[in-house]
Amino acid sequence: MQFGTSSIDFSILPYQEGINPPVTKPNPGFLTDIGEEGMRDLLERFYMKLFESPIKELFPKDKEAMREAGQFSADFFIQICGGTPYFNQHRGAPQMRGRHAPFRITPTARLHWLVLFEEALQPIIDNQLSSEENIQSFWNYINVFSQWMINTKEA
Numbered sequence: 001m002q003f004g005t006s007s008i009d010f011s012i013l014p015y016q017e018g019i020n021p022p023v024t025k026p027n028p029g030f031l032t033d034i035g036e037e038g039m040r041d042l043l044e045r046f047y048m049k050l051f052e053s054p055i056k057e058l059f060p061k062d063k064e065a066m067r068e069a070g071q072f073s074a075d076f077f078i079q080i081c082g083g084t085p086y087f088n089q090h091r092g093a094p095q096m097r098g099r100h101a102p103f104r105i106t107p108t109a110r111l112h113w114l115v116l117f118e119e120a121l122q123p124i125i126d127n128q129l130s131s132e133e134n135i136q137s138f139w140n141y142i143n144v145f146s147q148w149m150i151n152t153k154e155a
């Protein structure tokens with residue numbers, strides 16, 4: 001039985017307009033702990049949550065297209081954690097801000113995105129698939145880097 005006693009800090013940094021704080025990549029240990037399949041499962045869970053979320057309008061309307069998008073995202077996260085550079089191989093240079101530019105990403109969209117990512121991480125915590133230190137470093141990375149993706153003021 002799980003008691004949910006993890007001490008990982010999932011607080012969300014407040015967004016400050018015009019400031020892109022320095023980003024530290026996640027510990028490679030997060031990837032070695034969960035493996036490529038674990039990362040693909042994580043992004044599958046996350047994208048299926050996004051598909052039914054308050055920010056679903058930003059994403060593909062078709063479930064299969066959404067699943068495929070999740071796997072490009074998994075390619076990225078495997079690469080950023082020091083694994084095989086699948087994203088470069090399949091999609092080219094990441095240039096994440098440029099790739100997000102066509103989408104209206106507001107501070108509120110970022111909050112939804114992060115909360116759903118936290119939910120998608122829960123099975124990794126519950127099943128102790130990675131150390132708290134490595135999960136924390138992964139969270140810290142998306143917490144900071146997600147601020148860089150905001151490109152639209154609140155409606």
Ligand code: HEM
Nearest residue numbers: 058059069072073076091099103105109110113145146149
């Ligand atoms: C701030 C909240 C964010 C929102 C609302 C958001 C939204 C989106 C949307 C609408 C797309 C296009 C559909 C798709 O291909 O998935 C996308 C693509 C992607 N996003 Fe985000 N994103 C956010 C933050 C991030 C962050 C922080 C990262 C990386 C750390 C990231 C990584 C990616 C990747 C790798 C893709 C796929 C790009 C491609 O294959 O060309 N996103 N995102």
